[in-house]
Structures are given as C-alpha cells and as structure tokens.
Amino acid sequence: MIKNKKQHGGLRIGAGRKLHSGLYGESTKVIRVPTSKVSDIQKYIIQFQVNNVIDVSKSNFLLTHQPLDLFEYKVPAGFPSPAEDYKEKKLDLNEYLIKQKEATFFVRIKGDSMIDAGIHDNDIVIVDKSQTASTGDIILASIDGDFTVKLLSRNKSKYQLLPANEKYKPIEINESMQFEVWGVVTGAVRKFK
Amino acid sequence: MIKNKKQHGGLRIGAGRKLHSGLYGESTKVIRVPTSKVSDIQKYIIQFQVNNVIDVSKSNFLLTHQPLDLFEYKVPAGFPSPAEDYKEKKLDLNEYLIKQKEATFFVRIKGDSMIDAGIHDNDIVIVDKSQTASTGDIILASIDGDFTVKLLSRNKSKYQLLPANEKYKPIEINESMQFEVWGVVTGAVRKFK
DNA sequence: TTACTTGATTAATGTTACAATATTCAAAAT
DNA sequence: ATTTTGAATATTGTAACATTAATCAAGTAA
Numbered sequence: 001m002i003k004n005k006k007q008h009g010g011l012r013i014g015a016g017r018k019l020h021s022g023l024y025g026e027s028t029k030v031i032r033v034p035t036s037k038v039s040d041i042q043k044y045i046i047q048f049q050v051n052n053v054i055d056v057s058k059s060n061f062l063l064t065h066q067p068l069d070l071f072e073y074k075v076p077a078g079f080p081s082p083a084e085d086y087k088e089k090k091l092d093l094n095e096y097l098i099k100q101k102e103a104t105f106f107v108r109i110k111g112d113s114m115i116d117a118g119i120h121d122n123d124i125v126i127v128d129k130s131q132t133a134s135t136g137d138i139i140l141a142s143i144d145g146d147f148t149v150k151l152l153s154r155n156k157s158k159y160q161l162l163p164a165n166e167k168y169k170p171i172e173i174n175e176s177m178q179f180e181v182w183g184v185v186t187g188a189v190r191k192f193k
Numbered sequence: 194m195i196k197n198k199k200q201h202g203g204l205r206i207g208a209g210r211k212l213h214s215g216l217y218g219e220s221t222k223v224i225r226v227p228t229s230k231v232s233d234i235q236k237y238i239i240q241f242q243v244n245n246v247i248d249v250s251k252s253n254f255l256l257t258h259q260p261l262d263l264f265e266y267k268v269p270a271g272f273p274s275p276a277e278d279y280k281e282k283k284l285d286l287n288e289y290l291i292k293q294k295e296a297t298f299f300v301r302i303k304g305d306s307m308i309d310a311g312i313h314d315n316d317i318v319i320v321d322k323s324q325t326a327s328t329g330d331i332i333l334a335s336i337d338g339d340f341t342v343k344l345l346s347r348n349k350s351k352y353q354l355l356p357a358n359e360k361y362k363p364i365e366i367n368e369s370m371q372f373e374v375w376g377v378v379t380g381a382v383r384k385f386k
Numbered sequence: 387t388t389a390c391t392t393g394a395t396t397a398a399t400g401t402t403a404c405a406a407t408a409t410t411c412a413a414a415a416t
Numbered sequence: 417a418t419t420t421t422g423a424a425t426a427t428t429g430t431a432a433c434a435t436t437a438a439t440c441a442a443g444t445a446a
Contacts (some may be wrong), residue, residue: 207424210425210426214427215427245428
C-alpha cells in the first residue's frame with residue numbers, strides 16, 4: 001500500500017532529553033590530555049557525577065575526634081543479661097572506620113544490588129583505595145566505565161563480581177571488558193533519622 | 194611553463210616530527226569532562242609537561258583543589274541547582290552521624306533480629322538518648338532488664354516492639370513488664386575489613 | 387480507565403576526523 | 417658552509433559524527 005500510515009505520529013513539543021540531564025548536571029567539553037593521566041582524571045571527575053548510580057565524597061579533611069561510649073552486649077540472648085555481659089569502652093567513628101584517610105573516600109549507594117550484604121539504597125560506603133582487593137572483598141570497580149559495588153570472587157582463573165541480591169546476575173570479567181578496581185569497601189554507614 | 198620544475202624536491206626519509214616530541218613526552222588522548230572541571234584538570238596536567246620547571250611532587254591531584262577554586266566555580270551561576278547541591282563535598286563521619294554528642298552512645302549488635310532493617314550481627318548502632326521515641330523509630334529499650342533493639346510500633350493503645358526478622362515475634366508491652374526506652378537508633382555502621 | 391508500546395525529538399557521550407601548527411630532514415640555492 | 421625551501425610526520429585544539437539515553441505524547445492493549 002502506498003499509504004500515509006502514520007500510527008504513533010504527531011508533533012512532540014517539549015520532547016527530547018532535558019538540558020544538563022547528564023552525569024554531571026552541567027555541560028561537558030572535550031579536552032586532550034596525556035594518556036597516562038586519563039585514569040587519574042577519570043577518578044577525579046567521577047566525584048562530581050550527580051545523576052549516576054553513585055556520588056562520591058572525599059574524606060581528606062580534618063577528621064574530628066569524638067570518642068563516645070560503646071556498649072557491647074548480646075541482644076536477643078533469650079535470657080536476662082547479667083551486668084557483666086556488656087563492657088564499656090570509648091569509640092570514635094572516624095578512627096573506627098577509617099584507616100588510611102588519604103586513600104579513603106565515600107560512595108553513596110543507589111539501588112538494591114547489595115542488599116543481602118546489608119548495603120541498602122542511600123547508604124554510604126567507605127572505600128579505601130590503598131588496599132589491594134582479594135576475593136571475598138566487597139569492592140568498588142568500574143566495568144566498561146560503569147561503577148559498581150560488588151563482591152569480588154573467582155571461578156577457576158576468571159574473576160567474577162557477585163551482587164548480593166538474587167535479582168541480579170553475577171558478572172564475569174573477561175579480557176574484552178575494561179575492568180578496574182577502585183578500592184576495597186571497608187565499611188558502611190546508614191542514617192535512619 | 195608546463196614543466197616539471199622540481200626545485201627542492203626529493204624524498205625525505207626519516208623526516209617529520211619525532212614521536213613523543215610533544216608537551217608531555219608521550220601520546221595524548223581526547224576525553225570529555227565537565228566544563229567546570231576543565232581548568233582544574235589543566236592545572237593538573239601542566240605539571241607533567243616535560244619542559245616545565247615546576248616540579249610538584251606527585252601529590253594527589255585532588256589535594257591541590259583549594260577552597261578558593263571551589264568558590265570560583267560557584268559564582269558563574271550559569272548552572273542552576275546541581276552545582277549548588279554539591280558544593281559541600283566534605284563529609285565527616287562523626288558530624289554526619291551524630292547530632293547530640295553528649296547524648297549519643299554506641300551499641301554493638303549481636304544477633305539477627307533486626308536484619309531486615311539492615312542491622313546485622315556485629316554492627317554498631319548509634320543511639321541518641323535525647324530524642325523522644327515515636328512509633329516507626331528503631332529504639333534501644335530494656336524489657337525486664339534485657340536490652341533490645343527493635344522497631345517501636347503501636348496497636349491501639351498498646352505499644353509493641355517489632356523485630357525486623359520473621360523468625361522473631363513482636364513483643365507487646367504491658368504494665369507487668371519493666372519497660373524503658375534508652376534512646377532512638379539514629380544510624381548504624383559496619384566494618385567489612 | 388490504566389498501562390504499555392511506539393516513534394519523534396533532543397541532549398549526552400565517546401570517538402574519529404580535521405585543520406592548523408610544530409618539528410625534522412635533506413635537496414637546492416646562495 | 418650556510419640558508420632557503422619544501423616534504424614528511426607528529427602535536428594539539430576543536431568540530432563532527434554515531435551511538436546511546438531521556439523525554440514526550442499518540443496509539444494500542446489490558
């Protein structure tokens with residue numbers, strides 16, 4: 001049929017991607033840089049991604065010291081806890097969670113792919129980029145430019161990234177992928193209120 | 194004159210600019226970066242120009258980011274909210290998680306009764322005893338001398354403590370129990386490594 | 387009704403292409 | 417011997433392109 005058969009047609013005013021809806025909430029430019037510095041620069045600019053999976057802050061500032069009381073005890077013991085069941089000591093969150101402050105940064109998690117590891121949407125994880133990742137570690141990695149927090153595992157000679165959520169499939173790393181480990185997740189914090 | 198008039202001609206084998214004779218002594222690549230970071234990045238890579246006298250130690254490039262620069266970028270104001278939202282990149286764990294330091298203490302959790310709230314065995318929760326507990330809050334309470342961390346709920350006029358794990362039953366509070374609220378759980382931290 | 391599908395529209399993003407500049411070589415001219 | 421000229425080839429900033437992504441509304445299905 002030689003026919004005008006528009007089916008879903010019509011003008012869409014206002015359609016199209018919105019301005020500054022990209023990774024950085026602003027426009028971008030192309031620049032030329034020395035090859036050996038490309039990955040440094042990419043590590044730097046991911047901090048400023050706003051609409052992506054994660055947003056990253058640095059911790060290389062003056063860390064406050066705020067030792068407060070820590071009570072250790074067994075909660076659902078089922079039986080009444082005698083007084084000696086908990087002991088008291090001082091704890092400072094920065095000291096407790098950060099070993100290498102120069103190499104540490106924070107990543108806010110979006111999504112539920114690590115929920116079985118107790119990492120929930122909107123949690124902040126602590127990443128130490130000075131540690132070398134071993135299997136069994138939860139790591140921040142990039143795969144073909146996408147950042148992800150996953151459990152590093154190995155199947156024979158192949159590395160795998162395992163999500164902690166049945167809804168997501170393991171990712172097997174192969175040579176055709178651009179794969180980079182950015183650091184080891186050493187902790188997580190969550191705010192309820 | 195229709196003439197073959199080669200004057201200075203001839204093959205020049207080996208002629209041409211030499212490889213890696215550029216600014217950086219190495220090849221370059223084109224990358225795309227957010228506009229507001231271009232000058233940062235250029236300040237960074239200028240250090241690696243081979244003819245440049247300035248020899249800055251290999252210090253992390255992020256550390257060269259001065260508060261002054263940051264302020265500069267905010268002024269042009271061409272961009273609406275995103276820049277504004279992210280101007281505060283500092284994060285201090287103590288500040289982030291603790292509002293009332295005089296009234297705050299930590300409790301290490303043993304057991305899995307709050308696992309569905311993302312509180313796992315061996316986690317440390319942050320408790321603020323200055324906050325009054327409302328239904329929906331996760332609280333630290335003692336029942337007949339036993340400490341527990343649970344979700345505070347209400348069924349008609351009766352308060353209940355709900356565990357976040359199907360394996361455990363809700364606890365209904367009644368007058369015969371010695372019941373005391375010690376504080377509201379305002380956060381949780383976990384160490385993986 | 388409501389939700390999904392489709393195509394139109396426009397921005398983002400990574401890469402390639404290109405033009406202008408810079409460097410090097412050697413033949414030709416002086 | 418020195419300078420001039422043009423060929424050869426790399427650098428470097430920017431433009432252009434193709435692909436992807438996001439958004440909107442009409443059409444379709446439930």
